[in-house]
Amino acid sequence: MSDTLVAVLILGGVGLVFGVFIAIANKRLWVWEDPRIDIVAQMLPNANCGACGLPGCRAFAEQAVAGTVTPAQCTVSGEAAREQIAGFLGVDAGEAVKNVARLLCGGGSDVAGYQAEYRGLSTCAAAAAVAGGGKGCAWGCLGLADCEHVCDFDAIHMSETGLPVVDIDKCTACGDCVEACPKSLFELRPVNAGLLVQCKNLINGDDVLEQCKVACTACGKCVQDAAAGLINVATGVAVLNYDKIGLAEPHAAERCPTGAIVWLSGAQFSPALAISGSA
Amino acid sequence: MMSFATGFRHGVHPPEEKGLTSHVPIRRMPYPDELVLPLRQHAGKPAKVCVKTGDHVERGDVLGEADGFMSVPIHASAAGTVVDVGWWPHPDGSMAESVRIKVDRFAPQVARPRMVPHWEGLTTQQVVKAVQDAGVVGLGGAAFPTHVKLAPPKDHHVHTLIINGAECEPYLTSDHRTMVEYPGRVHFGIRVMMRAMGVLKCVIGVEKNKPDAIEALRRTVPDDLDVAILPLTVKYPQGAEKMLIHAVTGVEVPSGKLPVTVGVVVQNVGSVSAIAEVFETGLPLIERIVTVSGHGLRRPANLIVPVGTKLRDLLAYCDGVTAEAAEVIIGGPMMGQALANLDAPVIKGTTGVVVLEKGETREAAVYPCIHCGRCLDACPVFLNPSLLGDYARTQQYEQMVDLHLSDCMLCGSCAYVCPANIPLSQLFQASKLALRRAQPAVA
Numbered sequence: 001m002s003d004t005l006v007a008v009l010i011l012g013g014v015g016l017v018f019g020v021f022i023a024i025a026n027k028r029l030w031v032w033e034d035p036r037i038d039i040v041a042q043m044l045p046n047a048n049c050g051a052c053g054l055p056g057c058r059a060f061a062e063q064a065v066a067g068t069v070t071p072a073q074c075t076v077s078g079e080a081a082r083e084q085i086a087g088f089l090g091v092d093a094g095e096a097v098k099n100v101a102r103l104l105c106g107g108g109s110d111v112a113g114y115q116a117e118y119r120g121l122s123t124c125a126a127a128a129a130v131a132g133g134g135k136g137c138a139w140g141c142l143g144l145a146d147c148e149h150v151c152d153f154d155a156i157h158m159s160e161t162g163l164p165v166v167d168i169d170k171c172t173a174c175g176d177c178v179e180a181c182p183k184s185l186f187e188l189r190p191v192n193a194g195l196l197v198q199c200k201n202l203i204n205g206d207d208v209l210e211q212c213k214v215a216c217t218a219c220g221k222c223v224q225d226a227a228a229g230l231i232n233v234a235t236g237v238a239v240l241n242y243d244k245i246g247l248a249e250p251h252a253a254e255r256c257p258t259g260a261i262v263w264l265s266g267a268q269f270s271p272a273l274a275i276s277g278s279a
Numbered sequence: 280m281m282s283f284a285t286g287f288r289h290g291v292h293p294p295e296e297k298g299l300t301s302h303v304p305i306r307r308m309p310y311p312d313e314l315v316l317p318l319r320q321h322a323g324k325p326a327k328v329c330v331k332t333g334d335h336v337e338r339g340d341v342l343g344e345a346d347g348f349m350s351v352p353i354h355a356s357a358a359g360t361v362v363d364v365g366w367w368p369h370p371d372g373s374m375a376e377s378v379r380i381k382v383d384r385f386a387p388q389v390a391r392p393r394m395v396p397h398w399e400g401l402t403t404q405q406v407v408k409a410v411q412d413a414g415v416v417g418l419g420g421a422a423f424p425t426h427v428k429l430a431p432p433k434d435h436h437v438h439t440l441i442i443n444g445a446e447c448e449p450y451l452t453s454d455h456r457t458m459v460e461y462p463g464r465v466h467f468g469i470r471v472m473m474r475a476m477g478v479l480k481c482v483i484g485v486e487k488n489k490p491d492a493i494e495a496l497r498r499t500v501p502d503d504l505d506v507a508i509l510p511l512t513v514k515y516p517q518g519a520e521k522m523l524i525h526a527v528t529g530v531e532v533p534s535g536k537l538p539v540t541v542g543v544v545v546q547n548v549g550s551v552s553a554i555a556e557v558f559e560t561g562l563p564l565i566e567r568i569v570t571v572s573g574h575g576l577r578r579p580a581n582l583i584v585p586v587g588t589k590l591r592d593l594l595a596y597c598d599g600v601t602a603e604a605a606e607v608i609i610g611g612p613m614m615g616q617a618l619a620n621l622d623a624p625v626i627k628g629t630t631g632v633v634v635l636e637k638g639e640t641r642e643a644a645v646y647p648c649i650h651c652g653r654c655l656d657a658c659p660v661f662l663n664p665s666l667l668g669d670y671a672r673t674q675q676y677e678q679m680v681d682l683h684l685s686d687c688m689l690c691g692s693c694a695y696v697c698p699a700n701i702p703l704s705q706l707f708q709a710s711k712l713a714l715r716r717a718q719p720a721v722a
Contacts, residue, residue, distance in 0.1 A: 116619035119642045121702050125709040131619040132372030139374075150674075182712065202374070203366050236366075 036089065037061045043085050045076045049152065049174035051099075070094025076172040097190040099173035101156075101166050102268055104185045105141040106198035106260065108161025112140055112212035123149075128182035136211035139200040141185055147177035157274035165274040168267050195226075195240055195248040196268065199260040202236035209258065216260035226252035231261075286512035287522045289659045291692045293449050293515055293613060295488065299572045299579040300452045305460055307583045308596050310357045310382050314587035315367050315624040316342055317375040321422040323349035330378060334361045339390035339563055342378045351414040351424050353378070356565035356585035358386035368620040370590075370609045370629065377624075380587070395561035398471045403430070406475035410554060413563040414627070418549030419443060419454075419518070420610055422628030425550050429475055435539040440478045441527050442469060444485040444492065444548045445511055445518035448611025451631040453568040454548045456581045458485065458492035461552055462499040468555035470504060472546065481506045482527050483548075488513045515613060516690040520545045522659050534686050549630075569625055571597050575604030575634035584625050590632060591621040603636040613691045646699040654693035654703060660686045664693035664703045671706035676714050684710060 041061035048056040052073050054063060063069040064085065071077075071085040072094040086093035118127050118134035124146040127133035133142040143162025155170035156177060164177075168191055178186040185200060199216035201208050208215040218233040227247035232239050238261055240248075250263040262268075319325035326343030330336060336355040343353040359382040369375035396409055411426040431437055442465070446454040458465060469481050485493050487510045496508045511517050511526050521532045523545060530541045538545055553564050565586055572579040577598035584593060590607065594600060600607075608615040609623075610630055625632075654664035662683055670678045684707065691704040 116617075118619075119640075121705050121709070123709065125713055126702070126705050128372075129705065129708045129712055130372065131617050134619050138368070138372070179717065182709075182716075 034065050036065050039088065040064055040085055043077075043081055043088070044074060045081070047076055047152070047172070047174075049076060049172055049176075051075055051172045051174040064089065067091065070096065072096035075099065076174075097192065099188040100168045100171040100191045101147075101173060101175075101177050101186045102189045102196055102264075103141065103164060103166070104187060104196075104198060104200045105139070105163070105183075106214040106262075107135075107137055107140045107212040108159065108163045109143070110161045111214050112137055113210075115211075124180075125182045137201055137208070137215065139183060139185075139202070140212060141183065146180045146182070147186065150176045150180040152176065159269060159273035161273075163269060165269045165271060166267070167271060167274075189242070190245065191266075193240075193242070193245050193248065194250065194263055194265070195230075195245070195252060195261060196264055197231075197238045197240060197261045198268075199237055204236045214259050217258060219257060221255040221257070222252045222261050225255055285510065285526060286514060286517070287525045287659060289657055289661070289692070290514040290516060290522070291657050291695050292513075293695060295513075296449045296572070297452050297455070297488070299450065299574075300570050300581055301455055301489075303452075303456075303579065303581050305456050305568055305581045305583060308585070308588065308593070310388065310585060311588050311592040312382055312384075313362075313589070314356055314359070314380045314382060314585060315377050315589060315622075316353050316356070316380065316587040317367065317369050317377040317624065317626060318343045318353055319369070319375045320353065320586070320626040320628065321351050321416040321424055323347075323351075323424055323427075325376070326350060326353045328364055328376065328378060330361050330364070332361055332363055335359075336361060336380065337391050338386075338388050339393070339565060345411060348411075349424060349427065351411055351416055351426070352563075354414055354563040354565050355380060356587050357382045358388055359383045368623045370618060370623040370626060371616065372619055390562055393561040395558065398474070398558045401475075403475050403477075406471065409557060413553075413557040415550060415553045415557060415564045416627050417547050418553060418567055418627065418630070419547035420614070420628055420630050422626070425546065425554065428544050428546065429472065431476070431539040431544065436542055437476055437478055437539060437544050438480060438542040439528065439544075440469065440473055440476065440481040441523060441543050441545045442481065442483040442548055442551055443518055443520070443523055443545055444483050444489070444496075445523060446489070446548075447486060447513075447515045447518040448613055448615075448630070449515075450572045450633045451570045451611050452572070453570045453581055453630060455489050455492050457548055457552055457568055458489070459495050462495040464552045464555040464559070465496065465548055466499055466501055466504070466506065467559065468551035468553070469506060470501065471554055471558050472551065473504065476544065478544075479505055483508045484511050484517075484523050484527055485509070486511050486513045486517055515692065516659055516688075519659065519688055519690060521688075534683060564627060567625070567627060567629070569593070569629055570631035572631060573604075573608075573634035573636075574639065575600050575606075575636040577601060586627055587624045589622055589624050590618065593625060593632060594621070594634070600634050601636065603638070604634050605637040606635045606640045608633045608635065613695065614689060643700040645701055648699055648701060651698060653696045653698065657692040657696045659690060659692060660688070662687055664707075667710075668693075668701055668703050668706055671703075671710045674713070676710050676717070679707075679710055680714065684714070687711075 044057040046057045054060045071082045073096045082093045113136040115136045116134040124142045124144040145158050147164050148156045153170045155167045156164045173188045204218050216237045223231045230244045253261045253263045324346040327346045328343045337358045340355045345352045359380040362381045363379040366374045367377035407426045407430045415425040416422040569584045607618045689704050694703040
């Protein structure tokens with residue numbers, strides 16, 4: 001027998017053995033997977049943004065078919081897509097409150113001062129690492145647009161006063177801006193929550209107004225005007241209790257001497273302020 | 280060829296600029312009208328405040344108690360009245376909870392009589408406790424609690440105590456002057472530490488550009504102690520802990536490990552003299568030696584400054600800044616941080632204050648990396664700053680962890696040599712902060 005034949009026979013034999021093994025394994029270890037998962041996965045946006053809290057659209061599809069999530073919990077897909085998935089699965093689309101990113105700072109360059117000039121790498125992360133970035137308020141927005149760059153949905157654009165303007169129609173509450181902000185100024189909040197405290201400074205009293213005209217002085221007027229337990233100023237800044245946000249009324253914001261707490265019926269800052277295409 | 284016994288590989292040679300203050304004797308700065316003492320002055324947990332507005336405190340009284348073993352107390356650096364406990368600008372640019380004291384103008388500023396424990400009769404635990412109670416931290420800049428270093432883990436044997444007198448940062452001369460003027464105190468601190476830790480050998484590493492310090496230390500070495508003074512090559516960052524260990528012992532500290540794993544403990548000259556002060560006078564760490572220097576300053580000096588002195592008062596005492604002054608840096612120009620607010624106080628970790636002039640600070644255009652490799656030749660811990668910089672710019676922080684970002688000590692050598700002006704160390708600092716936010720355990 002020639003060497004060539006030996007080689008062919010050995011390789012062929014090995015191939016045959018593994019082929020049989022794979023064929024058996026395929027039969028024995030076969031797991032039934034709901035074919036609807038693939039179909040639902042195709043109906044999802046496939047942005048894999050994670051806004052639903054699950055690791056990607058495939059995982060969401062599995063959970064939707066299993067019935068542990070409702071189609072509406074995918075806040076990124078539109079009304080039509082949700083109905084399509086609900087109709088296909090024969091379930092109720094469900095109610096999911098749309099969350100959007102809200103900025104807990106109202107101190108643009110028109111109302112908040114700078115104590116030093118920052119020169120260096122033009123990102124918020126880098127500026128925050130060097131002496132806090134030069135802004136008078138140590139808690140405030142630095143305005144160097146890390147959130148704008150990280151947003152996959154083109155929903156954030158900087159305004160002329162250096163604050164990020166969130167397009168609430170485009171925002172999917174994926175949370176990338178929440179992670180990107182070195183000052184942790186973004187929070188994902190229900191779009192219909194109404195009340196919002198646009199400040200995070202912890203200084204108690206009017207001293208803070210030297211740095212920013214729209215800062216929260218923790219005067220407590222909103223606490224008196226709002227339902228009991230909704231707002232707390234014990235930490236030096238008004239903090240909303242989102243478990244009781246259903247009790248929020250517009251007049252809680254009316255007596256605020258600085259305008260740190262606001263009543264929103266839509267976008268936080270006017271979309272017209274955004275400098276489009278500045279990314 | 281240069282022997283590895285006196286230096287380390289890589290590193291850079293920035294202009295020293297020490298001539299401004301290296302010959303200026305240490306002076307004491309008078310007490311300012313108001314002191315600000317942040318509760319967070321050290322690595323580890325901040326102290327817990329234990330005074331309230333209106334309280335009268337004497338010099339050396341406790342303002343904040345240590346919160347656990349990885350923490351030290353904060354003491355009043357002058358007698359006076361607590362006027363506020365609240366937020367105040369911290370030299371790192373953030374806001375920190377601070378105790379503000381209005382200094383009593385006519386107080387004799389004599390500390391309350393206190394027991395000075397006789398160090399020879401104390402056990403290791405008692406020495407550790409005394410050092411912690413005195414609030415002593417590493418005075419080289421990182422402000423790591425000193426008593427933690429005095430109590431190394433039981434499974435490690437420490438054979439050598441290394442004293443860091445390299446002071447490789449440009450401008451700074453506070454350690455230099457300490458060695459020249461108080462060599463006896465340095466040796467006494469060494470004696471206490473060696474006894475407390477049961478270490479028989481000590482090496483003081485001093486860069487060769489301080490011959491007067493080497494001479495003063497050599498002259499005063501006690502006969503009964505095995506203390507060697509080792510002249511080191513003049514190179515930045517010779518004073519970094521791992522570089523110094525390599526220079527003295529020839530051993531490299533493994534990545535991510537503490538110096539005790541190779542049997543050494545490193546202490547700064549300033550920390551050693553602070554320990555000496557504790558066992559000489561019983562006074563806690565309430566003042567430190569600060570170099571105030573730079574061409575933008577009218578009268579550069581080495582000063583004993585009460586901790587908590589506002590930088591505004593400190594610069595005013597040095598006759599203020601020149602008309603050309605542009606930037607104030609806390610620490611040295613290589614690793615120090617630009618300061619945004621002169622109301623921030625001198626804290627325990629403030630080694631120096633440098634005022635730069637307009638011509639010395641420049642906003643140079645940043646060009647793309649040309650992969651020349653100079654940063655690789657400069658990095659003292661043999662990282663690849665060029666590749667790390669690429670990852671930092673594109674925010675691929677996990678890849679940076681794989682390239683040992685955690686070994687980067689932000690010495691700034693890479694950014695110093697970069698011909699494209701890429702602010703590498705700032706990128707790395709931002710990356711470290713981002714990683715710490717995302718996964719607290721890694722960076």
